[in-house]
Amino acid sequence: MSRSGAGVPAPDPLLCWKGRLVDAVIKGKIKGGAEAVVRPSRDAAEEAVRTLIAWAGDDPRRPGLIDTPQRVVDAYEEWFAGYRDDPIQYLSRTFDDVGGYDDMVMLRDIEVESHCEHHIAPFLGQACVAYLPTNAVVGISKLARVVEIFAKRLQTQETMTTQIAQTIELALKPRGVAVFIDAKHQCMTTRGVHHPNVSTITTHFMGEFRTDRELRERFLRLAGR
Ligand SMILES: [Zn+2]
Numbered sequence: 711m712s713r714s715g716a717g718v719p720a721p722d723p724l725l726c727w728k729g730r731l732v733d734a735v736i737k738g739k740i741k742g743g744a745e746a747v748v749r750p751s752r753d754a755a756e757e758a759v760r761t762l763i764a765w766a767g768d769d770p771r772r773p774g775l776i777d778t779p780q781r782v783v784d785a786y787e788e789w790f791a792g793y794r795d796d797p798i799q800y801l802s803r804t805f806d807d808v809g810g811y812d813d814m815v816m817l818r819d820i821e822v823e824s825h826c827e828h829h830i831a832p833f834l835g836q837a838c839v840a841y842l843p844t845n846a847v848v849g850i851s852k853l854a855r856v857v858e859i860f861a862k863r864l865q866t867q868e869t870m871t872t873q874i875a876q877t878i879e880l881a882l883k884p885r886g887v888a889v890f891i892d893a894k895h896q897c898m899t900t901r902g903v904h905h906p907n908v909s910t911i912t913t914h915f916m917g918e919f920r921t922d923r924e925l926r927e928r929f930l931r932l933a934g935r
Contacts, residue, residue: 755783789825792862800855801881804846814886814925815847816840816932820854826897827864835893835909838933841878842885842918842925853878867893867912875914886917888929911935 750758756779760770768775819836826833837857856877860870875889891912899906919926 824861829897831897
């Protein structure tokens with residue numbers, strides 16, 4: 711694995727790679743004149759982990775911890791791989807040979823593995839995503855991929871729910887989009903208020919899902935809620 715990276719500009723959570731336009735549109739703002747964050751070297755990232763281990767009260771030099779910084783940085787590459795991906799790209803290939811199908815297309819219980827941007831603690835749950843196609847549909851696995859890309863960034867559940875809906879809206883121009891996420895936040899279950907069974911539910915409805923109550927209720931029923 712490459713250990714270089716010094717001097718390479720870090721992907722900006724707001725204006726990430728090719729997702730730049732998408733995220734700018736989604737967040738409703740484009741940063742002007744702000745200096746890009748420079749991605750630190752891998753060594754600097756590992757050193758930061760050693761600092762946190764010592765801060766926690768342990769000795770980062772002891773045998774059990776010696777390789778931990780390397781593993782943590784490896785894990786970060788996986789957990790935050792979403793900064794290197796453009797969600798719109800996954801929705802660019804559509805199929806119009808659907809025999810006139812025009813009802814909702816729904817993916818239920820897509821696993822969500824994300825990290826809250828306030829504590830970098832995991833939040834885990836499921837997402838249900840639906841859209842009403844106009845004249846083209848997208849490969850269903852691609853919708854799950856969009857959820858995954860946004861999940862693999864530092865997030866709030868509310869932001870992520872909106873980003874998923876707005877990305878599908880932007881890419882497919884459907885008649886409506888619905889997103890439902892149900893997740894448990896470890897920053898709430900393992901620390902702070904310690905409420906292990908509390909889950910957070912967020913929804914975002916666009917187009918006909920917003921205006922048609924019956925459709926919205928059908929979506930929620932199919933989502934199993
Ligand atoms: Zn948190």
